[in-house]
Amino acid sequence: MGIQPVIGRLLVVDWAPLPQEGDKVLFVFDGGTLDHEATRRITFSDGELSVYEFRSVAELDDLLTERLARRLKAAAIAHEMGETIYLEHGRAVLAG
Known part of the structure; x- marks a missing residue:
């Protein structure tokens, strides 16, 4: 069954040039807020993942x-x- 959250607006576009892999453009969209019922229904059908957890932005550097x-x-x-926000290699690019 799983979930099908409504995907919101575009938050980030990140250009990531990697000589060994080629250039990539990565997008981050607003996935909304999941309530308890929605998180209870999260499933992993392809076996790639077995667990998930929610962490704060303050913890990202350590994870x-x-x-x-x-x-x-x-x-x-x-x-x-x-x-x-537009990024290059995860860093903001100043207009100018």
Whole structure:
């Protein structure tokens, strides 16, 4: 059964050029807030994952690679500001 959350607005676009893998453009969208009933219905049908947990933005540096932590922290800021943030390698690019 699982869940099918409504996907909201685009929070982050992150250009990640990697010479060994090729350029990537990564997108982070607002997935909304899951209530207790929705989290109870989360399933993993393909066997790739077996567990999930929710963690605070403050914990990201200790859990993720530096670039991924930067991307998700930018998404949290974009969510609060009501904007979309453009990144390169997880770092904000100043207009100019």
